[in-house]
Amino acid sequence: MRIQHLIKKVIGNYFSSDEIQRFRQPGAADLSFWQDNGFLILKGFFPADRCRQINDLIDRAWQDRQRADNPLVIDAFLDSPGGKRMHLRDAPDEARKHPYKLNDLFLELQPVREMVLDPLLCDYLRALLEGDPVICNSLSFEYGSQQGDHLDTFYMPPPVTNRLVVTWIALEPARGDAGPLRYYPGSHKITPYLFSHGRLHSIEAEMPSFYEYIYTECGKRGIKPITFLAEAGDVFIWHAQLLHGGEGIKNIALTRRSLVTHYFRAQDFPASAMKAAGTGRYYLDRGHQPVP
Ligand SMILES: O=C(O)CCC(=O)C(=O)O
Numbered sequence: 001m002r003i004q005h006l007i008k009k010v011i012g013n014y015f016s017s018d019e020i021q022r023f024r025q026p027g028a029a030d031l032s033f034w035q036d037n038g039f040l041i042l043k044g045f046f047p048a049d050r051c052r053q054i055n056d057l058i059d060r061a062w063q064d065r066q067r068a069d070n071p072l073v074i075d076a077f078l079d080s081p082g083g084k085r086m087h088l089r090d091a092p093d094e095a096r097k098h099p100y101k102l103n104d105l106f107l108e109l110q111p112v113r114e115m116v117l118d119p120l121l122c123d124y125l126r127a128l129l130e131g132d133p134v135i136c137n138s139l140s141f142e143y144g145s146q147q148g149d150h151l152d153t154f155y156m157p158p159p160v161t162n163r164l165v166v167t168w169i170a171l172e173p174a175r176g177d178a179g180p181l182r183y184y185p186g187s188h189k190i191t192p193y194l195f196s197h198g199r200l201h202s203i204e205a206e207m208p209s210f211y212e213y214i215y216t217e218c219g220k221r222g223i224k225p226i227t228f229l230a231e232a233g234d235v236f237i238w239h240a241q242l243l244h245g246g247e248g249i250k251n252i253a254l255t256r257r258s259l260v261t262h263y264f265r266a267q268d269f270p271a272s273a274m275k276a277a278g279t280g281r282y283y284l285d286r287g288h289q290p291v292p
């Protein structure tokens with residue numbers, strides 16, 4: 001690790017940060033940190049101008065949303081019970097003033113796909129998944145999610161145990177009052193809670209028992225939540241079994257744009273179920289989320 005720092009320091013005099021990025025590779029230290037903690041933070045992974053480009057595209061997606069054939073789907077009004085899933089083309093202006101998730105932008109926007117399947121990012125995902133990544137879905141946030149603590153396997157358990165990783169890309173700084181991401185380091189080592197059907201997929205009525213279990217287990221291990229105060233371009237990667245959520249928003253004027261992507265392992269799916277964005281970089285070949 002030390003030698004990597006030294007190399008970076010020396011080449012830093014000669015190359016831009018974008019070029020230095022090319023020297024970055026997942027190493028043994030990353031993997032052992034991941035095994036111990038269940039997350040990785042890649043500071044300044046994407047340059048600021050690349051984040052700005054994505055933010056501009058999202059602004060444009062809002063401005064041009066009313067096209068009749070616009071397939072994008074949004075989960076809007078997340079600050080009201082249950083929220084409301086709708087086509088983006090039907091969303092009122094008001095929907096952008098409340099927390100929302102814009103789903104699967106990577107299916108429509110090439111630069112978003114190139115970011116969430118960035119070749120170097122995929123090198124990390126490949127090392128963590130022990131196989132090529134395939135995108136299951138993505139969510140774009142403008143505000144904090146304010147989501148309660150959860151495991152993503154409640155909603156999308158992978159076909160093979162633990163072969164799910166998630167990237168959270170900061171598209172702008174995430175401040176403490178903006179409802180930052182919250183995570184519980186090392187919680188991925190807790191024996192997974194199985195719902196009454198014997199699986200990881202959550203059953204709403206059994207959530208109180210889950211919380212009692214997980215917080216007790218965190219307490220036994222001295223695990224306390226940490227908030228991630230990101231800068232634009234930082235990437236946070238979490239393990240399938242890492243407990244996490246979103247802090248409450250203290251100042252609704254503060255945005256904290258981020259892009260969350262869930263990846264399975266490609267070899268766990270038939271080739272016919274996937275599309276390739278490049279060598280060893282895939283996404284599931286499927287349509288947008290159904291709107292009720
Ligand atoms: O960004 C957040 O607040 C949490 C998002 C999250 O947990 C998810 O999309 O799985």
Ligand SMILES: [Fe+2]
Nearest residue numbers: 150151152244
């Ligand atoms: Fe999550």
